[in-house]
Amino acid sequence: MLNPTTNGNRLYEQVANQIAGLIEQGTLRPGERIPSVRKFSTQNGVSISTVMQAYARLEDQGWIEARPQSGYYVRLRSRELPPEPAISHPPLSASRVAVGDLVVRLHDAMDRPDVVPFGAACPSLKLLPSQKLNRTLGAILRRTNYAGVGYEPVTGNEALRHHIARRALDYGCHLSENDVVITCGCTEALNLCLRAVAEPGDTIAVESPTYFGILQIIESLKMKAVEIATDPKNGISLEALAAAMKKRMVKACLLMTNFHNPLGCCMPDENKKQLAKLLAHYDIPLIEDDIYGDLHHGAGRPKPVKAYDNNGLVLLCASFSKTLSASYRVGWTAPGKFKAQVERLKLSNTMSTASLPQMAIAEMLQNGGYDHYLRRIRRAYAAQVQLTTQAIRKYFPEKTKVTRPLGGFVLWVELPKSVDALKLYRKALAEKISIVPGPIFSAKQRYQNFIRLSCGHPWSVELEQALARLGRLAKEI
Template sequence: MGAVAHKPKLYEQVAERLEEAITAGTLRPGDKLPSVRQLSLRERVSISTVLQAYLHLEAEGLIETRPQSGHYVRRRERPQLAEPQLSRPASTATLVTVSSLVASVYQSMGDARMVQLGAASPSPELLPTRRLFRELNALTRDARDRGVQYDVLPGCVELRQQLARRSMDWGCSLAMDDFITTFGASEAVHLCLLAVARPGDTIAIESPAYYGTLQAIEALGLRALEIPSCPCNGMQMEALEAALTRRRIAAVLVVPSFSNPVGSCMPDVRRQRLVNLLDAHDVPLIEDDIYGDLHFGPERPRSCKAFDKRGNVMLCGSFSKTLAPGFRVGYVAPGRFRERVELLKFSTSVTTATLPQYAIARFLQSGGYDRHLRSLRRRLCAQVQRMTSAVAEFFPEGTRVTRPTGGQLLWVELPQQVDVLTLHAKALEAGISIAPGPIFSARTDTYRNCFRLSCGHPWTPRIEAAMATLGALARSLA
């Protein structure tokens, strides 16, 4: 029998008709598209279908959203830059020594006088700050003793109930008691590492990897084994499988959805293969899903936890990238390691701050979170496109840049002769902060021509001028 043809979904049909009009030149670069309501009436589809179609076209780079204005055909004045190639880290595990370099870089990321192009935090302009403060004010009046008492492990009941409900969007079916609340995803990951590894053990990670992960590995006296990773699809399974047969690995730590710093998104088939592979070797998987809600397409990626049948996946997440970085509200669903993680949580920080948990729980329960996410994803998608266009316009020939389908980060690979630590120093003198590549590897002589760009701030003339200056500095070093 022949294969059954894929029938396009309704939003795909709407998006296809608009794409044909753009390709044919009926809709030209800069043209304003119909409003969501107008297109809904014209196409005789729901408003949510039109929103999905516009999100799809944004992810394809064909249109852009301008806040308070509408949707426009994107100007494609420059050719698309090539993506960075598969990373090729050393094949041996090593002790990590990045903390001193990270500390010097991180100071500039917190300087309000700098144009912040490196810190992976969303701008307060994009967050529902006033709504969250109203929730906090109401709780301060109503919580009474509960607001100043220690919370009881495993954490705020109302928040864990909301997490259990949301787990269905992740492809899981988790219960409230599967979760433990934490001080952000950082503490969740730290607790998981403590639960499954001992000093001297080896942890397999993506390369490049988030510097916070590297610092946690360093602080615990562990070794990092960097696995080659694709900027589009994440960790290379063949390389990981080879490493598992050669040496003992205590755990694998990945950010499968819109990874930091590269922005890769592991396809479902790879996630399932990863879970099955680690089950076969009896190696736990620590999954950092902090960016999972920031997808630009119509559907959220399924978590690796969705394929977990043995409790071998330790799912970590937080609301730091979507709601309130300063609230430090995270969570972990540690599977078969739950008892161990809860004991470690009590011995390290006792419990998580009470009022921020309740405020976020109330926001989730009201339905405000989903409405906020739809707006946040559209704006981040537009900002990623603007930053990508600026890299193409201002940076030297031979520059490569990633094409993430979610999150808020770009990974830029400059020509080999450009030393990014020199670029970082010159950028600081010009009042610009970036995140240089060497802080994303256990070996700080790696990624010397790469850096991470944050797209978490709305596009402004100040950011455009900073990108032009940064590009000029890079060209001078090339």
């Protein structure tokens, strides 16, 4: 126990030094929660004000960070972080996409239950509120004779659309339930929206790198992609995008402005405002994939570009696959002035989305269970990202670079030029470790020495050992 008779001005320093010492020696690790102010005060016989002063000092020194409605957590200090990758510089040219075959092979590997899951960007089943969802479904079935056995409207369950529209107000989007269309996951939302605004042969602007599922959709619709320079901190280069638009080579944009996959970056609000103006100037629609928007690590949920859209040009897409249940396949879109086209395409594509999952999610949104759960899963993802980053620094080759995501749960890792990502992928899979090689995130299969790692599973000794083996393999190539 600390000595409470020590001079008050020095006692908070003693508290701070004690905690800093525990962090330095590894007793408290990055991402872990430290005792609450009240608990530390009680355990160590010091006043609450002393502990608050100590925690403020630790924050100023970069040892810990405060997370709203959550507490204080050990922070990975900047001097302990690997450097970040630089902004990408792809040539400004449209190209056909050919990633489909590689995506299928990778999915087969990612779905194997015997591999360490750094590949698929899916939450661990241990983190999902399965029991809560099951109880909610059971309650719905018990109180309603015909629950879930009929078709929902083409646009989806009315209660769910209402709650989505209400929540959108929290991040600056003024929607009504009539502005929302429920889809079979975010993939269908992106697919329908892209078909609503473009045709085969048209060119779609995407970030570079971009999520391979987006490239797969563009490929399946026989469209082309133009990769735009993208910064791992601030997102797509508006200058490069404007240059592409000025050349009249872009029919539509398909971007992830919040917690991009694989970069994890979040476009600043001012950039989002400028992007909305750019779209309006050239009358070009944006399909905005906001699937990770609810998974911020910081104080509040960022706004999407949709919040700054005054012309109906932004088709906002999201889902509950990364937060509640991937198997429910419930996504949604607010497609602006393209809603009629999206409705028609939905009717001919899948007619409607399964009823019971929509009802269960609507009830979770209504009773506050969703927000309670989100607070917990955000803490888990932030901790897992920090611990994985720390392990990369410890085990991977020198000159390895890693992104610093502000939300979500994926890391984009740049390895030394000598490391072939596809070769590393094959060697890792032989040791039952799943990763995703960088070339799959590019229409022209760039990023030959990059990989994406998922941090969607709770940290464990097994995960750290797998990262150590992966680092060893990278050094051997």
